[in-house]
Amino acid sequence: MFELSEELTLVRDTARDFAEHELIPRATKHDREAHIEPEVLAKIGELGFWGLTIPEQFGGAGLGNLALSIVLEELNRGCAATGVTVSVHNSLLCSPINKWGTEEQKQTWLPKLASGECLGAYALTEPGSGSDAAAMVTRATKDGDSYVINGTKIWVTTGSMAGLVLVYVRTNPDVPKAKGISAFLVPAGTPGMKVGKKEMKCGIRGSPAVELEFDGCRVPAKNMLGQLDRGFPIAMDTLDGGRIGIAAQSVGIAQACLEEAIKYAKVRVQFGKPIAHFQAIQHKIADMQTKIDAARMLVHKAAWLRDANEPCGRQAAEAKLFASQTANFCADECLQIHGGAGYTDHFIAERLFRDARITEIYEGATDIQRLVIARAVLA
């Protein structure tokens, strides 16, 4: 666990090289123009990162969550908007299709998802159901061989670029709320599914978060992922994997903050010497490095457990809780070390500060991670 295998070292170095040469130079542009350049998405496909966890028989790399978290850390060190796109695609769409999909669903979708020809999104949240996801009201009603979906999903990451969306809907209103939910694979362009408002966000601006409106959207019954009314456990298990991805994103952002802080502290001269010579600055650097090391180990442990098919809900929540707090701690210290310059767009510290903030909110806010951990520990 403390030393990467030769294979994982190669995967990490490939992702690091891509981040250095393709993402870091573009991250500010992605942020200012609120989009990810298409050539970046194409290169991610060439490197095989869209299909990292998809089995080789479906065109993927056949690697696990540990490999994914290592890649995600590197990509997010370069550009968090790109990083979350890869995370959502792999963890929240490819992974549940691979785990619960029928042979036909896998044959139809996994090769396209592995190549990046089709990007993936995950639509759980609604205006009235965020942390309490099971309170969703979007409905799917059976009509012959199809289901007809009506309702609204919000903040769907990649929703406007996705070729396939995993949509969670209520199929039975007469049972306790988590027991009447099913999951459907809805291809882009299905009549009745419309991309609505795109949010203006504080950070990760290159990653679109959009509303998806469903108005009489008819999908074949064979597009159901898993069993009728058994979709909520799929959503929750999928989020365990997703949280490891966001924890890895957090470590990548934190690492970028540390590197920027060190760079600036070595060249900014005050009182006749670089500020890196002051012990107060050194303590900040020491705390950042220590928290990053600890966060990375939590991420790797949770990913390793998931790869071993061991229960990892608590460990994924611990990794997300600690790593997202670390990202925000490091972003704050990085900006502080830059002084006034950090509050301007002369340096990337201000973007990192904005990008870090979301890690404590999506895929379960910090309070929800604590709730998951406490429940497991007290049980």
Ligand SMILES: Cc1cc2nc3c(=O)[nH]c(=O)nc-3n(C[C@H](O)[C@H](O)[C@H](O)COP(=O)(O)OP(=O)(O)OC[C@H]3O[C@@H](n4cnc5c(N)ncnc54)[C@H](O)[C@@H]3O)c2cc1C
């Ligand atoms: C940029 C962005 C991208 C997103 N991408 C997606 C996506 O791709 N797909 C998707 O389905 N969703 C997505 N989301 C939604 C995201 O997962 C939710 O925002 C998140 O789960 C929190 O829900 P909420 O915003 O409704 O907050 P609320 O649930 O309203 O919570 C508000 C506050 O109350 C706290 N709180 C709530 N319940 C409790 C409790 N029981 N105990 C203690 N504190 C509590 C929360 O921690 C939070 O601080 C995205 C959101 C954003 C902002």
